[in-house]
Amino acid sequence: MFLILLLLQAGMIACNRTSKNEKAASDTLSANQVVTDTLSVQTSKIEEEDSRPPAKLLLEVTPQEYQDILVKYDLSPLFLNAEYKPQSAVYNGFYGTDHYRIEMYFASVTKDKNDPTLYHITGKSRYKKNITPFEGEVIIDTAMRFSTSDISSENKNVKGIYKTNGTFRLREAAKLSGSGIFEGTVSIEFTLLTDSNTEFWYLNEIDETQGADLVFDGEWVSYKTGKSKPIIWAKEIYSIGDSILEDFTIGDRDVMINPKYHKLGWDNYWENDEWWNDSPSAML
Structure with missing residues (x-):
């Protein structure tokens, strides 16, 4: 009986760790996506500015x-x-x-x-x-x-x-x-x-x-x-x-x-x- 309880406890700990790891991975992906989106917007702005005709001197x-x-x-x-x-x-x-x-x-x-x-x-x-x-x-x-x-x-x-x-x-x-x-x-x-x-x-x-x-x-x-x-x-x-x-x-x-x-x-x-x-x- 004790062995069964020990196995059930180990399984719950493993599930908690998996859930935490999945959440951390999800948070990391979200952060990376924010950075990527930000860089994409900045790059787009730079490309837009570069494509503008130069000031006529x-x-x-x-x-x-x-x-x-x-x-x-x-x-x-x-x-x-x-x-x-x-x-x-x-x-x-x-x-x-x-x-x-x-x-x-x-x-x-x-x-x-x-x-x-x-x-x-x-x-x-x-x-x-x-x-x-x-x-x-x-x-x-x-x-x-x-x-x-x-x-x-x-x-x-x-x-x-x-x-x-x-x-x-x-x-x-x-x-x-x-x-x-x-x-x-x-x-x-x-x-x-x-x-x-x-x-x-x-x-x-x-x-x-x-x-x-x-x-x-x-x-x-x-x-x-x-x-x-x-x-x-x-x-x-x-x-x-x-x-x-x-x-x-x-x-x-x-x-x-x-x-x-x-x-x-x-x-x-x-x-x-x-x-x-x-x-x-x-x-x-």
Whole structure:
């Protein structure tokens, strides 16, 4: 009799344990289902957000606004970097497939009196030891306005932030050896101010020039052979350098040009030798 009672008690304990285990398993499954459902909802939201079209940062200007920009404002001080001239009117860039350093100096930039889209440019280029005068033009063909609310109360004199695109054609003196034509596209980002002036706009998170402010991108074509070489130069060469040469800049606080590119003409970047005064100022 005692043995029978003992067996019945053991069976009841086993049933209780089974019931508790089943309940625990059920609770675990329910908790996992909640987590799964939560992750599913979160993933769905993320996928929904990712599928949304990105915020439109550039807006087309109206014909009247485009006309106002071209007629009322003179962009030549930006091309000349007039605030810090004359040494800052020298732009650095990359020339050829080896991306050797080239310097472009704008001696004068004037807006055409009859055509508000046209700017006349004279200057000189220096490639290695060759200094060559050039003359030509920039034609502004499009203007866009940044859709940004980052015009704070501290910038009450800012009317708007804009980007213009255009084309350039700069002809070197044909009589000089190894001369040719620079041609391509130009992009410039700037603000229009309430006092009818302009200045460069430093807003790296939305700009199209990678923070370089003004970029000339195209090719140089030889008069003699007709062969072309890629060329790009900018106001802020540090901003585009790393996209052209690997590790072009190094350092965090004190950014400098990588010494391994000294052989490509970047060994005297900080020297101000006023080379633009060392060659004829007029086209030959």
